[in-house]
Amino acid sequence: MSDNPLGDFLRARRAAVRPGDVGMAPHGMRRVAGLRREEVAVLAGVNADYYTRLEQGRERRPSAQVVEALGRALLMDADTVAHLHRLAGSVPGRSDLAAAGRVSPALRALIDGYGDTPAFITGPALDVLAANALAEALYSPFERVDNLAEMVFLDPAGRRFHTRWDRTAEAVVGHLREAEGRDPANPRLRALVNGLSGHSADFARLWNTHTVRGKARAAKHFLHPRVGNLHLTYHAFDVREAPGQQLIVYHADPGSPSAEALRLLARSADSPAWTVCTRRLPWQPETA
Numbered sequence: 416m417s418d419n420p421l422g423d424f425l426r427a428r429r430a431a432v433r434p435g436d437v438g439m440a441p442h443g444m445r446r447v448a449g450l451r452r453e454e455v456a457v458l459a460g461v462n463a464d465y466y467t468r469l470e471q472g473r474e475r476r477p478s479a480q481v482v483e484a485l486g487r488a489l490l491m492d493a494d495t496v497a498h499l500h501r502l503a504g505s506v507p508g509r510s511d512l513a514a515a516g517r518v519s520p521a522l523r524a525l526i527d528g529y530g531d532t533p534a535f536i537t538g539p540a541l542d543v544l545a546a547n548a549l550a551e552a553l554y555s556p557f558e559r560v561d562n563l564a565e566m567v568f569l570d571p572a573g574r575r576f577h578t579r580w581d582r583t584a585e586a587v588v589g590h591l592r593e594a595e596g597r598d599p600a601n602p603r604l605r606a607l608v609n610g611l612s613g614h615s616a617d618f619a620r621l622w623n624t625h626t627v628r629g630k631a632r633a634a635k636h637f638l639h640p641r642v643g644n645l646h647l648t649y650h651a652f653d654v655r656e657a658p659g660q661q662l663i664v665y666h667a668d669p670g671s672p673s674a675e676a677l678r679l680l681a682r683s684a685d686s687p688a689w690t691v692c693t694r695r696l697p698w699q700p701e702t703a
Contacts, residue, residue, distance in 0.1 A: 419471075420502050421469065421472070421499075422469060422470040422471060424498075424499065425455075425470050425489075426470055428489045428495075429449050429455055430449035430450075431448075431449055431489075432450050432490055433449060437454075437488070439454060450489075452466055452467055455488055455489065458489075459481070459484040459485050459487070459488040461481060461484065475504075476504055476505070477505065478505060479506055479507060482503050482505050482507075483496065485499065507658065516538050516544055516603075518536050518544045518545040518657075518660070519657070522536060522545070522662070526547045526662070527547050529547055529549070529664065530549070531677065531678070532549065532664060532665055532667075532677065533546075533547065533549045533552075533553045533647075533665040533677075534546070534549075534550055534662065534665070535547065535663055536654070536660055536663070537563065537661050537663060538659060539597070539601055539603070539604060540562070540601065540603045540607045541562055541563040541587065541594075541607075542562050542603070543561055543562065546560060549680055552683060553637070553639070553645075553665070553680060556572045556575070556576050556639065557572045557573070558570055562607065564588075564607060564611060564618075567580070567583055567584055567587050568584065568617060568618045569614060569615060576637055576638060577636070577637065578637065578638050579636050583635075584617060584618075584621060585621060585626065585628075586628055586633070588621040588622055589627055589628025589629075590628055590629065591604065591607070591608065591622075592625060592627045592628070593627045593629045594659075595608075596627065597659070608622065635647045635648070635649055635665065639676070639680070641679075641683070642676035642679050643672075643676060644673070645667070645673045645676050646667070646673045647665045647677075648665070648666050648667075648668075649663055649664065649665050649666070650666070651663050652664075
């Protein structure tokens with residue numbers, strides 16, 4: 416096994432990119448396949464000598480910004496750039512989608528296709544970025560379906576809707592702590608925590624415990640004013656194209672009273688009675 420995996424990888428990727436692939440004319444005879452080191456350096460906006468040191472193993476810890484620039488210069492896809500980050504020991508930055516809080520059209524279409532189960536997309540600060548009709552119907556008791564933490568701690572409906580409110584509150588705070596560890600400088604997360612700490616003594620107390628919890632799979636117990644008790648399981652899936660976003664899907668056991676309750680909600684989801692009040696968050700663009 417090579418003692419210079421980063422350099423080996425960069426050389427292999429450089430050899431796989433032809434000048435014409437990046438809009439360069441293939442001037443003169445070439446002793447090696449693909450791009451020259453100097454060409455990669457120009458495309459990535461880095462010093463040619465620095466790039467040479469990376470390939471030779473004399474420099475092994477490029478910054479995340481340099482890794483991203485090299486990924487663009489060498490036409491790497493998202494998975495390949497992530498691998499380059501691992502080789503360089505750097506932390507990948509958020510994608511444009513995640514940074515802007517936008518959900519891709521393909522992902523929106525996917526959750527809308529879940530007609531019989533609630534599905535929605537959250538951001539790192541538990542902002543609800545998109546939701547299908549059944550998720551909106553499920554959360555219709557709340558004044559706004561915009562942020563899961565604010566819904567739990569600030570909306571009066573939270574304590575009625577979440578029949579195990581204490582557990583839900585602990586889980587929500589644990590998720591936010593986990594998000595803070597991934598992106599400590601996230602301005603949206605900081606603003607949310609400051610706002611909740613100033614308006615909810617329960618949140619401030621739980622936040623100070625420093626409990627960390629990631630989303631994966633767990634049971635949910637709700638009391639909906641129209642269909643009664645709902646015992647559901649949720650699964651959380653990371654959105655690879657937008658780090659920080661998660662797809663949340665609720666599920667009821669087949670044939671259970673909760674499954675029947677979801678069917679009732681699904682049939683009523685298009686009714687005006689289920690209109691959910693939403694708003695554009697200050698950090699979201701108008702086109703989100």
